[in-house]
Amino acid sequence: MDVNELARVPGVNPQVPDAARIYDYTLGGTHNFEADRQAAEYMFSLLPSTRKWVRMLRACLQGAAKRLSAEGFTHWVDFASGLPTNDHVHGVLPPDVKVLYSDINPLTMAQARVLLGNDPRVRYLECDIRQAKSFLERPDVRDFLGGERKVALGANGITVFLKAEENRKFFRDLYDWAAPGSKLFTTFETKDPAKTTPQWEQFVGMFQKMGESFELFSLPEYLELCKPWTPGPGGVQTVSRFLGLPDDYITEEDRQGVGIEFYAVILEKK
Numbered sequence: 001m002d003v004n005e006l007a008r009v010p011g012v013n014p015q016v017p018d019a020a021r022i023y024d025y026t027l028g029g030t031h032n033f034e035a036d037r038q039a040a041e042y043m044f045s046l047l048p049s050t051r052k053w054v055r056m057l058r059a060c061l062q063g064a065a066k067r068l069s070a071e072g073f074t075h076w077v078d079f080a081s082g083l084p085t086n087d088h089v090h091g092v093l094p095p096d097v098k099v100l101y102s103d104i105n106p107l108t109m110a111q112a113r114v115l116l117g118n119d120p121r122v123r124y125l126e127c128d129i130r131q132a133k134s135f136l137e138r139p140d141v142r143d144f145l146g147g148e149r150k151v152a153l154g155a156n157g158i159t160v161f162l163k164a165e166e167n168r169k170f171f172r173d174l175y176d177w178a179a180p181g182s183k184l185f186t187t188f189e190t191k192d193p194a195k196t197t198p199q200w201e202q203f204v205g206m207f208q209k210m211g212e213s214f215e216l217f218s219l220p221e222y223l224e225l226c227k228p229w230t231p232g233p234g235g236v237q238t239v240s241r242f243l244g245l246p247d248d249y250i251t252e253e254d255r256q257g258v259g260i261e262f263y264a265v266i267l268e269k270k
């Protein structure tokens with residue numbers, strides 16, 4: 001799809017940077033405009049390894065989607081999806097898997113719908129994950145999933161944008177709705193709490209200025225917030241381990257002086 005088609009979506013202003021298109025550029029995508037690229041480059045000037053980490057997160061999501069489809073899951077329910085470009089989950093899953101994407105941002109949804117066209121196995125709906133319970137109970141969600149509740153769920157790159165209690169409620173809502181045997185892929189961003197740099201503070205300040213929460217927890221805290229989901233047989237792993245990359249793939253430089261580490265996990269409801 002030509003990026004200019006996005007410019008024709010009502011509400012899209014190519015002069016104004018858009019979080020989902022900035023993310024697309026960070027992933028190496030082509031669904032972005034000059035203003036998005038400039039905003040992304042500013043972010044990279046603060047934390048150059050952002051690109052590397054974000055690409056690893058997308059690769060983990062793809063790996064989890066393939067793994068869970070190989071285990072027999074035929075429904076993927078994705079939260080805080082951003083733009084569903086072709087390397088998002090529907091692009092790597094077999095055609096018999098139904099994918100429900102969602103995001104809080106109506107503009108992201110409008111752009112997403114143009115990207116997706118009329119693919120009957122994929123749907124994109126608006127959802128604030130702080131209200132996941134009522135979203136999952138919606139008739140259009142139930143109809144699209146054909147009433148299926150034993151599903152694979154995805155929540156990639158979002159826990160950092162939620163406060164502790166919001167994370168706890170989100171994981172609990174999903175747990176209460178999902179049938180036993182369901183699995184949930186998620187990722188956590190951590191850093192050394194004792195370390196900071198002016199660049200890190202500016203990076204966090206950028207999100208806070210946009211009115212976004214940006215809060216990192218420790219790995220034990222995240223696992224506590226996810227309960228009663230429990231990690232599956234693979235356990236919780238650094239994203240590089242999850243992807244089977246060599247231990248030296250992440251350098252000290254990539255940690256940006258604050259000890260950045262990302263973790264990925266497939267959680268289970270027994």
Ligand SMILES: C[S@@+](CC[C@H](N)C(=O)[O-])C[C@H]1O[C@@H](n2cnc3c(N)ncnc32)[C@H](O)[C@@H]1O
Pocket residue numbers: 019020023057058061079080081082083102103104105108127128129130155156157158161
């Ligand atoms: C870092 S992107 C994650 C992209 C995607 N999950 C992926 O793996 O490529 C974060 C996304 O979360 C969305 N978001 C932020 N707060 C949200 C909320 N409360 N509910 C739903 N989506 C939210 C943003 O609009 C943005 O698209």
